[in-house]
Amino acid sequence: MAVDAPEMTGEALRAQTIEWLREALPADWIEAIDADDNAAWSKLRAGLDYGEWCTRFGNSGYATPTWPKEYGAGLSLSPVEAKHVNEVLNHYKVPRPFNIIGIGMGGPTLITWGSEEQKTKLLPGLATNQEIWCQLFSEPSAGSDVAGLSTRAVRDGDEWIVSGQKVWTTLAHIARWGMLVARTDPDVPKHEGLTYFVLDMQAPGVDVRPLVQITGDAEFNEVFMEDVRIPDSMRVGPEGEGWRVAVTTLMNERVALSGAGSLSGDSVGGSAVERLLARHTGIADPRMRQRLAQVYIDGKLIRWNNQRAADRRKRGAEAGPEGSITKLMQAEYNQRLQKLAIDLEGAGGMAWEGAGLMGTGDGNPAWVSTDSDSERDIARGFLRAQANTIEGGTSNIMRNILGERVLGLPKEPDNSRDLPWKDVPRST
Ligand SMILES: Cc1cc2nc3c(=O)[nH]c(=O)nc-3n(C[C@H](O)[C@H](O)[C@H](O)COP(=O)(O)OP(=O)(O)OC[C@H]3O[C@@H](n4cnc5c(N)ncnc54)[C@H](O)[C@@H]3O)c2cc1C
Known part of the structure; x- marks a missing residue:
């Protein structure tokens, strides 16, 4: 129907x-x-x-x-x-579906910038969770300054040949497609020489190596690309306009990570405070009660800010810099919430019976199986939340964006901004 x-x-x-x-x-x-x-x-x-x-x-x-x-x-x-x-x-x-990167970021980017052929070919697999997507932006020397990235794509007739390394690539080990930003022109300033592609993660020359994180899961990976061929039909947006396309992805990432319909498995649950209350009925300690009241208030504020952003989008606007407000709030809120959850747990948050923290073992991210409120999941949630202020752009970077694009403060100095990318000093 x-x-x-x-x-x-x-x-x-x-x-x-x-x-x-x-x-x-x-x-x-x-x-x-x-x-x-x-x-x-x-x-x-x-x-x-x-x-x-x-x-x-x-x-x-x-x-x-x-x-x-x-x-x-x-x-x-x-x-x-x-x-x-x-x-x-x-x-x-x-x-x-746990295809959060694909549904939250890949789909909206394709809808804004993709060709008809790309939308028809790729959107259904995303929505049905049959084709998992990953985001190939960050590199060992380009995280916050992602526009400075080094992965090269060189045109060869109807194809592009890509070589380079990405890192922290969530879900790459099970991904069918990757959103790839690569440098196609090193002779122009860094933001101008980038192009955006959808990479077939099963193509020859793609090598994915998992990285184990503090929770014991391996959600993210290093991805090495050596002479990988991408058909030009999988280029998203015009050649050299990759930064503009990437900004669409990043804006949607902030919305996805801001709690606005977030699929993140980090939070103690949709109605976090209610679940904490149900688990620890009649908390007597006034300091804990105060912290509970605070997370309740913070959760409401985030919801209302998300509502404001959704209303803006309803008037036809794309996801904009206001997503940085709730991305910043949600990351720091979730860390406070998880800290409270583990403090309320007491000794049970440090040691428990049964399985350790290791992931699901089936290649799926552990959040797929974290419906429960077990001590193990609460400990895991606390550890996983440490990444919230880094992933999707650090809180420092969110504050920079808010300063510049929402408050209108002067841009932070960047000596490399107008230099041809090839002339920017970098370690090799
Ligand atoms: C769990 C997790 C999942 C991730 N998944 C993905 C993914 O799927 N795909 C992907 O492409 N990336 C992913 N990332 C990478 C993430 O986007 C980067 O880690 C992040 O952008 C920071 O980059 P960096 O690690 O290189 O740190 P750096 O950029 O080296 O920053 C180091 C420190 O310097 C500060 N800093 C840097 N520049 C500035 C500045 N201009 N002003 C103020 N402070 C500054 C930062 O805030 C930080 O504290 C993931 C990261 C994590 C933790």
């Missing part, structure tokens, strides 16, 4: 979403949630075939409701309409 009526009310959209869920989810799922029967719901959730569900969900359009319907992976809803759908999906604890 598709959402066809061009101007449906929020109520009608909600009703239509519930009707679809009733048909698509296992019998009694909706009833279990309506009856607040967590045990019944948990049993149904455990029996659900996640891969099969993601395919059905993606094909229905409900997984990516704002994407254009004509590519077979969306409902063409406005952000405000989609909010009604998403609220229903959240309420009924609908499992979401």
Whole structure:
């Protein structure tokens, strides 16, 4: 079933979403949630075939409701309409695809900059979770200053030949496609000589090596590319305009990481404070009560700021620098929240019975399996949250963006900005 009526009310959209869920989810799922029967719901959730569900969900359009319907992976809803759908999906604890980089960043970038052929070919696989995407931006010498990157792409007829190294590439070990920014002209200033591609991660010459992080998971990787061939049909946007395309990806990344419908497995749950309260009923310590009240307030502020940004997008604007406000707030908020969760846990947050911290072992990121509130997951959440103020741009960089692009302060000095990239001093 598709959402066809061009101007449906929020109520009608909600009703239509519930009707679809009733048909698509296992019998009694909706009833279990309506009856607040967590045990019944948990049993149904455990029996659900996640891969099969993601395919059905993606094909229905409900997984990516704002994407254009004509590519077979969306409902063409406005952000405000989609909010009604998403609220229903959240309420009924609908499992979401973990393709967060692809859905949160790759899809919106393709929708803005991609060719018709690219959208038709790539959007459905993204929405159904069948084709996982990764983001090949950061390099060992280009993280915050990503425009200074060195990976080279040289044109050879209808193809490009790419060589270089990326790092911290989340999900690259299971990704089918990668959003790649490479240098195509070293003779012009750094922002002007970049081009954006979609890289086939299975192409000859791509070598992915996992990196183990503090949680014991290996969510991210080093990616080496040696004479990898990319057809020109997989170039996204014009040659030399890669920075503008990358900014679209980065703006959407900040939205995805800001808690606005974030799929991140870092937070203690959608209604974090309620879950903490349920776990630690009747907290007597006034300092803990104060911290709980603070995270409750902070969570509300982030939600309202996200709402403001969504309203701006509703008026037709692309994701803009205001995403940096909530990216910054969400990263620091989640670290406070996770610290509180582990402090409330006491000794149980440091040592527990059963499995250690190591990931799921099936190549999927550990957040896929972190529905529970076990001590292990709380410890893991605390450790994972340390990355929040680095990934997707550090908090320092978010403050720079806010200073310059929201408050209108002077740009920070950058001596290399106007030099041809090849003349910028760098360590080799
Ligand atoms: C969990 C995780 C997942 C990631 N996933 C991906 C991914 O999938 N794809 C990808 O491309 N990248 C990914 N990254 C990389 C991430 O984007 C970079 O780590 C981040 O942009 C910082 O770059 P850097 O590590 O090179 O640090 P640097 O840029 O070297 O920064 C070091 C320190 O200097 C500060 N600093 C640097 N420049 C400035 C400045 N101009 N003003 C003020 N302070 C400054 C920084 O804030 C930081 O404290 C991931 C990182 C993490 C932690």
